Amino acid sequence: MNLKELQRSLWAEYEEKRNIEALRQRQAQDLIYQNHPYLKSLEEDYGKMKLEIVKAVLKNPEMGQEADLKLAELEEDFTITKDSMLKELGFESDPRLPQYECQLCKDTGETDQGLCLCYKQKLASRIFQQEYERGKGQASLSKMSFSIYSTKKEKEGLSQRDNILGIVEDLNKFVQDFDSNLEGTNIIFSGQVSQGKTYLSAALAMELIEKGRLVIYQTVPSLLELLRELAWNYNENSVELKQMIYDCDMLILDDLGKETINDYSRRQLFHILNMRYTARKSTLISSNLELLDIEKIYGDAFFTRLMERCIVPNFFGPDLRLGG
Numbered sequence: 001m002n003l004k005e006l007q008r009s010l011w012a013e014y015e016e017k018r019n020i021e022a023l024r025q026r027q028a029q030d031l032i033y034q035n036h037p038y039l040k041s042l043e044e045d046y047g048k049m050k051l052e053i054v055k056a057v058l059k060n061p062e063m064g065q066e067a068d069l070k071l072a073e074l075e076e077d078f079t080i081t082k083d084s085m086l087k088e089l090g091f092e093s094d095p096r097l098p099q100y101e102c103q104l105c106k107d108t109g110e111t112d113q114g115l116c117l118c119y120k121q122k123l124a125s126r127i128f129q130q131e132y133e134r135g136k137g138q139a140s141l142s143k144m145s146f147s148i149y150s151t152k153k154e155k156e157g158l159s160q161r162d163n164i165l166g167i168v169e170d171l172n173k174f175v176q177d178f179d180s181n182l183e184g185t186n187i188i189f190s191g192q193v194s195q196g197k198t199y200l201s202a203a204l205a206m207e208l209i210e211k212g213r214l215v216i217y218q219t220v221p222s223l224l225e226l227l228r229e230l231a232w233n234y235n236e237n238s239v240e241l242k243q244m245i246y247d248c249d250m251l252i253l254d255d256l257g258k259e260t261i262n263d264y265s266r267r268q269l270f271h272i273l274n275m276r277y278t279a280r281k282s283t284l285i286s287s288n289l290e291l292l293d294i295e296k297i298y299g300d301a302f303f304t305r306l307m308e309r310c311i312v313p314n315f316f317g318p319d320l321r322l323g324g
């Protein structure tokens with residue numbers, strides 16, 4: 001599914017949610033009127049009286065204060081009667097009032113400022129699930145299992161599992177300090193294949209998503225694809241989506257080096273890193289390349305930006321595909 005289809009299906013879900021809510025309101029209305037037909041005429045009368053009073057004030061503004069009192073009195077009488085009828089049906093409050101999952105956008109997915117945070121979060125987590133196939137089954141940092149990591153002592157008496165536990169501890173600290181991490185500290189997972197780097201970066205993504213953060217998770221090849229798609233479908237929405245890449249809480253880029261490396265891709269990657277640096281947002285880059293190769297391939301400017309404020313864990317141990 002491409003981005004456009006992802007968005008389309010998400011908008012359809014918002015519409016469905018609003019339809020279900022409208023239906024719920026109508027059914028509540030029917031139930032109430034069936035049991036209390038009198039409430040219907042009472043509500044109509046109340047509406048009419050209110051309108052009369054407002055009209056009268058428009059004609060005679062000096063009546064204002066008197067009208068306010070009258071309105072308050074009317075409202076009180078009406079509310080008492082209505083509440084007692086609703087209570088008889090087992091409702092603590094009027095069930096016809098709208099119930100929104102998101103108060104910010106009233107489940108429309110948009111506010112005056114553009115796409116609502118709830119929409120962005122849903123979209124980002126769909127992108128994540130699509131991108132990272134283990135998506136739903138992926139454990140977050142605090143729930144991950146360490147059984148795949150070898151316990152054989154290696155470097156300086158440290159086993160692969162000890163090492164990963166240490167890295168996870170650092171990442172947990174990173175998550176804890178996320179709010180106060182005003183610098184936008186980066187993380188780089190670099191080095192040999194199959195050390196569980198992807199698993200770990202997905203666990204970090206899950207942890208932050210579960211904490212309500214806006215996390216975009218992409219492999220570098222897919223990110224470049226996404227940017228191309230956004231450039232071709234230029235509209236207000238694509239501008240906002242591009243902005244999401246620049247200023248989401250956390251951008252996780254997996255598989256750096258697996259893209260087709262050329263001037264275009266290098267420029268795009270530097271631009272993203274630079275925008276996020278300026279916005280003081282964290283980026284995690286995961287790559288099978290060694291640090292020196294990253295510097296060689298992507299250049300000094302890219303490497304300096306990345307490393308200026310950066311956590312660089314050291315991975316080692318047996319290949320996890322073989323070790324089981």
Ligand SMILES: [Zn+2]
Nearest residue numbers: 102105116118
């Ligand atoms: Zn919303």
